Amino acid sequence: PGCPLRHLSDARQWTLREASHRGALVRLGGLPADHPIERLPGAARDGYRARAVARPYVDEQGRLRLGLRELPTYSVAGIDLSRCPAQTEGSRALLASLAADLDALRIVPFDEETRPHGLRHVVVQVADDGEAQVVLGFGAEPDRAALVAGVQPAHPHLGLHVEVILPHKHGTLVRPEPLRGPAHLHLTVGPDRLRGTLPAWLPQTPATVPALQAAVLDWLAPGPGERVIEVGCGVGPLSLALARQGTPVLGIDHNRAAVLDAQHNAAQAGLNERATFRVGRAEKALRRLLAGGERADLVVLHGMRKPYGPAVLAGVRALTPRAILMIGPSAGAVARDVADAGPAWQVGRLGLLDQLPGTAWLLTLALLTPR
Structure with missing residues (x-):
């Protein structure tokens, strides 16, 4: 939200x-x-969200951003979550890196009428020890090899996943499939180091x-x-x-x-x-x-x-x-x-x-x- x-x-x-x-x-x-x-x-008040569910949009300079945007438009009206003070430092850095990589790959935001193959959402979660998970949701089957080669965020333990959500469907973490890296991360909660494996939903x-x-x-x-x-x-x-x-x-x-x-x-x-x-x-x-x-x-x-x-x-x-x-x-x-x-x-x-x-x-x- x-x-x-x-x-x-x-x-x-x-x-x-x-x-x-x-x-x-x-x-x-x-x-x-x-x-x-x-x-x-x-x-x-600040720096508490370890997870972000971001939507793609295009800013005034024509660059792809990941954040919140007003439906149904995917241009100009977004709020860049990589600058959101409520997000943790790690999640902000990961969102910025992802946006740059996806923009370089010429990934376009989803639009049901004109770009049904586009990017619908990005889910990121970053643990306190540097582990991270990324799920890229598309409206149609993407070029997986290009994503593996082109999405290289600066995280040593990053799991990259993709899911296809058909245009008339909605949701996130419906059926993520691994592209690269581990399918799980760990969060430290009190004396426990909790493992969460996609699509399990860890506390944000x-x-x-x-x-x-x-x-x-x-x-x-x-x-x-x-x-x-x-x-x-x-x-x-x-x-x-x-x-x-x-x-x-x-x-x-x-x-x-x-x-x-x-x-x-x-x-x-x-x-x-x-x-x-x-x-x-x-x-x-x-x-x-x-x-x-x-x-x-x-x-x-x-x-x-x-x-x-x-x-x-x-x-x-x-x-x-x-x-x-x-x-x-x-x-x-x-x-x-x-x-x-x-x-x-x-x-x-x-x-x-x-x-x-x-x-x-x-x-x-x-x-x-x-x-």
């Missing part, structure tokens, strides 16, 4: 965004308007993950012998934090690459006996667990921008947990899931974590317990 609130003070940003998120939770989740909201430690604001881990441990407060199931575990940062405290955890994710990474990360941390992981979509995975007679004392629903929905919430309730912790970047999605949990469940603690200062987004946490 862009940073439409960047011109405001941190306090003013928080006031506006909290009001927006509270409104969604009241309107869609049925929460009281005066329900207390905790403010969790968030990201610094790694500095905020310890704050989220601390909140999960505090809010759930698992007791001796209690078991946690985390739906949407990704590469496992929350599951590992729980397992490190002695809590058995089962992590579930639909992304096979993410689950393999989570298993690797648990083994590297010596936690693979307490933290186990399975591939599966939420509803089917819960159905299999219930068919096997499994139960959970605590459930974490780690969502994205869409609600899990009534069927998943019914499966979660059937696990008979004493608490459900919902986490997601969309207050509306979390609110709908709160409503779908049913009248027998109530929201206790409610919190917001600022992973993307300057934007409209906050990470929403809602802890539900039986009435």
Whole structure:
């Protein structure tokens, strides 16, 4: 996302965004308007984004740039992300180098009518140790040999990938294919060096993950012998934090690459006996667990921008947990899931974590317990 609130003070940003998120939770989740909201430690104002999803555009000098631009035009209206203070120094340098290399190759921006073969997007992620991943998304099959020869950013450990997104389709990291270099990178989060392999989605604001881990441990407060199931575990940062405290955890994710990474990360941390992981979509995975007679004392629903929905919430309730912790970047999605949990469940603690200062987004946490 862009940073439409960047011109405001941190306090003013928080006031506006909290009001927006509270409104969604009241309107869609049925929460009281005066329900207390905790403010969790968030990201610094600058230099926090390790990832960028950039769109190509042509500047006034006719050069290809990578940044944000106003749809549907691909010329002049862009904001160069290589100069964005919210990006880390490494991601800015990589974006600048990529733009120069792609411009030299005469790569053109995608346009559905006039340039359907063009470049649609570029995804970059840079780790703190210099590892980097780049995914180039095109509207048609590109000249892969030319890309391998011509895209030479100054990163010693760079994985270069390409994906083809047909003109009528949308999305990023749909099916990236390797061109050169490793398919994974590592991010240091607390005591862990987390591996993420494309298309697994690593945190774009790694500095905020310890704050989220601390909140999960505090809010759930698992007791001796209690078991946690985390739906949407990704590469496992929350599951590992729980397992490190002695809590058995089962992590579930639909992304096979993410689950393999989570298993690797648990083994590297010596936690693979307490933290186990399975591939599966939420509803089917819960159905299999219930068919096997499994139960959970605590459930974490780690969502994205869409609600899990009534069927998943019914499966979660059937696990008979004493608490459900919902986490997601969309207050509306979390609110709908709160409503779908049913009248027998109530929201206790409610919190917001600022992973993307300057934007409209906050990470929403809602802890539900039986009435």
